[in-house]
Amino acid sequence: MAELTISRKAHQGVKRVRRARIASAEGVNVMDKRDIRHIQEELGFNNTKPISLSPSDQKDVDDKGDCFRDWYEEELRELYER
Structure with a gap:
């Protein structure tokens, strides 16, 4: 099962998550979010x-x-x- 780690500062100017780091058995993938x-x-x-x-x-x-x-x-x- 993959672990999803999203960095985000709530209500301090950062409103959108642009990248998600997914760690799995295959390695770490970074994907852009729309x-x-x-x-x-x-x-x-x-x-x-x-x-x-x-x-x-x-x-x-x-x-x-x-x-x-x-x-x-x-x-x-x-x-x-x-």
Whole structure:
């Protein structure tokens, strides 16, 4: 079974994972991951506008971070790879 190691700084300016290091019995492979903006453009989602947040919801996102961003990006990548 392969081990996936992804380096990422959450909510500190690094929003996208560009490379994944996969260690397996065959050695270490480094692969590029598609940029989310590129995937959105290819799927036609680049013109979709985000929902408007209330001031209290926006403060929550600013304080705690966007808890749905990683989930959205993961689902978008899975849809793109099909």
